[in-house]
Amino acid sequence: MTTLFVLSVDDFRPLAEVAGKDPDVTVRRRGPYLEVVAPGSIRIDRDAAGCRNAVWYSAVAAVKDGRVSRWDKSELVVEPTGAEG
Amino acid sequence: MPSPGQDLLAHTVRGVDHAAFPTFDPQATITFYRDVLGFPVVHATCALGWGPGDHPDFIHFFFDIGGGDRLAFFYYFGVEPYRDTGIPDLLHRARHLAIHVDTEEDLLEYRRRLDASDWPCELQVRHEAVESIYVTDPNGYLMEIARPLRAITAEDDIDANLSVDALMEVTAEPDPSLEKFFARKAKLISERYAGEPESVTFV
Numbered sequence: 001m002t003t004l005f006v007l008s009v010d011d012f013r014p015l016a017e018v019a020g021k022d023p024d025v026t027v028r029r030r031g032p033y034l035e036v037v038a039p040g041s042i043r044i045d046r047d048a049a050g051c052r053n054a055v056w057y058s059a060v061a062a063v064k065d066g067r068v069s070r071w072d073k074s075e076l077v078v079e080p081t082g083a084e085g
Numbered sequence: 086m087p088s089p090g091q092d093l094l095a096h097t098v099r100g101v102d103h104a105a106f107p108t109f110d111p112q113a114t115i116t117f118y119r120d121v122l123g124f125p126v127v128h129a130t131c132a133l134g135w136g137p138g139d140h141p142d143f144i145h146f147f148f149d150i151g152g153g154d155r156l157a158f159f160y161y162f163g164v165e166p167y168r169d170t171g172i173p174d175l176l177h178r179a180r181h182l183a184i185h186v187d188t189e190e191d192l193l194e195y196r197r198r199l200d201a202s203d204w205p206c207e208l209q210v211r212h213e214a215v216e217s218i219y220v221t222d223p224n225g226y227l228m229e230i231a232r233p234l235r236a237i238t239a240e241d242d243i244d245a246n247l248s249v250d251a252l253m254e255v256t257a258e259p260d261p262s263l264e265k266f267f268a269r270k271a272k273l274i275s276e277r278y279a280g281e282p283e284s285v286t287f288v
């Protein structure tokens with residue numbers, strides 16, 4: 001499962017909230033992080049998340065079984081990969 | 086989350102006593118820090134014949150930058166001015182001193198002082214956790230003044246420690262990359278917070 005971790009603080013929580021609007025996406029709390037999980041890609045629209053530049057580009061805490069394939073001024077996309085250690 | 090080493094080491098340091106830099110232009114340096122920014126001069130050591138043979142005489146002078154911390158300069162008599170002209174912009178921007186202010190009002194006041202001087206503010210930017218103004222001082226040193234945009238929380242500290250642990254691991258291996266870093270950090274998070282996560286709903 002493609003997994004994106006964002007830190008559960010006010011700045012980054014909107015990313016998980018926006019991602020979670022996709023019915024294929026599950027958001028759970030793991031320690032101080034929000035764990036965003038999907039069977040396929042995770043896509044987050046920047047305007048919907050409402051982040052200013054520096055917050056947007058520091059929002060990814062970690063990625064499991066996926067890779068950031070797009071992270072520009074309009075969208076963050078995490079695509080699935082094979083399991084990775 | 087402290088590493089095993091940190092558990093054993095008492096943390097008794099108390100901020101910056103002083104950070105020191107060479108200057109070949111004391112007039113501009115004193116004008117900039119004392120008269121433009123308003124940093125009081127709090128100490129000066131006048132050394133005659135104290136330094137090594139090629140620069141025995143020097144003045145070491147200090148500005149108060151708040152909180153008991155000081156910014157200091159060395160001026161060496163009889164030494165030809167030297168400046169790194171070939172320094173890559175990446176290094177110029179990375180090596181800087183950031184001085185803290187508490188409020189936006191204070192930040193804007195320092196910006197006003199700079200903009201009224203020969204060294205106007207070069208950049209004002211809202212970072213993730215601080216808002217900053219930048220200026221290059223008369224010696225070519227990049228200086229930042231920053232105010233907090235939000236409190237740094239326990240969650241931030243945990244995240245920072247997991248980040249540096251992941252960074253240590255991926256930079257010990259060949260070809261470190263941000264992609265490898267994110268994957269390694271995810272593994273550390275999963276190990277530390279193993280078990281069934283709580284579901285989250287946003288309201």
